[in-house]
Amino acid sequence: MRKTKAIAILTTHSFGYIDFLVDKLNLNEDVDLTYINIDAIPFSYKNKGSRIANFFLKLFLFPGLKEKNRTEFIKKAFRKKPLFDQILVIRPDKLQKEALVFLKKSTVKMDCFLFDGIENFKNQKKILSYFDTIFSYDKRDVEKYNFRFLTNYIFDDEIEKNQITNTAFNISSFDSRFPFLEKLANYLSEAQISFRFIVKKNKCCNHDTIEICTKYLPINEVKEIISSSLVMIDLQKENQYGLSFRVFEALGYKKKLITNNQDITSYDFYNENNIFVITNENYQIPLDFFETDFVEIDPKIIDKYKLKNWIFEVFNIECNQIKDL
Template sequence: MKITIISPFSFGYINALVEELQSYPSVEVSFIQLDKFKLEYSGVPQRVKNFFSKTLLCRNIKQKYLEDQIKKEILSCPPSNYILVIRPDKLKGETLLFLKEHTKQLISYYFDAIVNIPKMKERLPYFDKVYSYEKEDVEKYDLGFITNFIPVDHYIKNKENNIVFNISSYDERFPVIEAVARQLNEQNHPYNILIRQRKGLKSKYVKMLRDYLPLSETKKMIEQAGILLDIQKCDQKGLSFRVFEALGAGKKLITTNSAVVDYDFFNPDNICVINKKKPVISKEFLNKPYVDIPESIVAKYRRRAWIKEVFGIEKRN
């Protein structure tokens, strides 16, 4: 079976899915990462030309270069049984039609709410199947429901450490994250909270990063922590990867996403749901031990289960 995945940079989570597929003897997988196709301007004239092209003709030289490179990659390989597109709003309809002509099944996975990226609604008709982790979008647009997945199969378990860990990009969640960090600081509770940003922002309570950390480094930090912090974005009810990292690593979780209580792995001893406006974390929760979740439940959220649902294939041990 031939599978092609087309995706922008996703903090290594899609790379983790590709790595798992590569371990399937019956699968040949190609990964087209959109971020590697960046047109470098040859000089000021080309930059000016693209400015007027975008402004007057609605034609973007960089976008055309990106989509031409995708087509070139597709034509260089045998047709795929499946092409999975993450963030199809980044591609034109013409390119999606091209992809559809070169696969038996063109599918997509939306790991953001359509209300946050309206263009994703326009892209729905191009696909044979669209999956989403947002239950409201699933109901409204007749999509297939699937959650995010545990990106790593094996974590080093460290139940002695009670550090609260979070790593996020700087966005509208920052005030809540900083408020939690301030509270932990006042309680003298250990934490490691990192924010990636480029604006020269400073904070007394969180550490600022300029660059993205690879998933392997994040994994080490998760293993060193005892509790993960998850602050959901606006209009997000689907569960983030942080929730599944906590589940896979056997870590407690502090989250603003109240939808987590409806999942079969929810245990109030392991998961504390806080209010965004007034995030309050009790010392009792911070200090209580983690309650193990049966593997029969955890297995539902591993990469193998995700692959079986989306591509209909199983890995034999």
């Protein structure tokens, strides 16, 4: 017997945040979910010649062998499936046009969610016409392209109260934010404020104040570090205007937050006691920000940003059908 709603989700690894979405949908007996982690699709070059061929394909702007393999994998996985009620694609720029055309024919409704500014992945502009609804967490993109506004979500709100060993904590990828992170590290060191900064970089190297690692930390390990940290630090990328998952981690775990996202002050959960906004030029943080307790936010406000409500917004599945979060 066919379940009420057949849904497919295709996305990149996304640091494990999407796993919570998948788990919650799988808990719903009325949902038949097909999930494909694009990053986990197996691929290897057959020989040296295939590597050379791939180089020239990309040189002349043709899809590479990895992209072609990804398309074939998706076709094979979906070919025996009935027509989907809804397909959600996250990071649609990772899919070939051929794959998008195939997916469009395989569903009644095809949507995508953009949790980064569209200017950071400009190829997305070329494929927007394939989607019925485009959700975006970026207010500027919503206004410019007539997208549907939707923030990221609180994916978890249970955390152990461990002994605080780091006053401030940040984990991020190595990119244009790194020089600012170094300035923050130097500032905190001079102010004798303890911190732990972890940066994922493809090549390992030594750094005086920042831990460099070559692999992404599992989300449960990050949670452990958060539990022993007083304040979380969130640095937005260039052309990033929406709120990152780091903000919603802080909300869910009731941790104070330091961020350079200026727009955060416009949200209903903003409280100057809990959130301190910095800039690249002005990043001095008053000591009393670290000394005062987190102020509880109205539960009705927090509830709006929980995963169960995100699921309702995207998939029109009633909140009471999904367990909390």
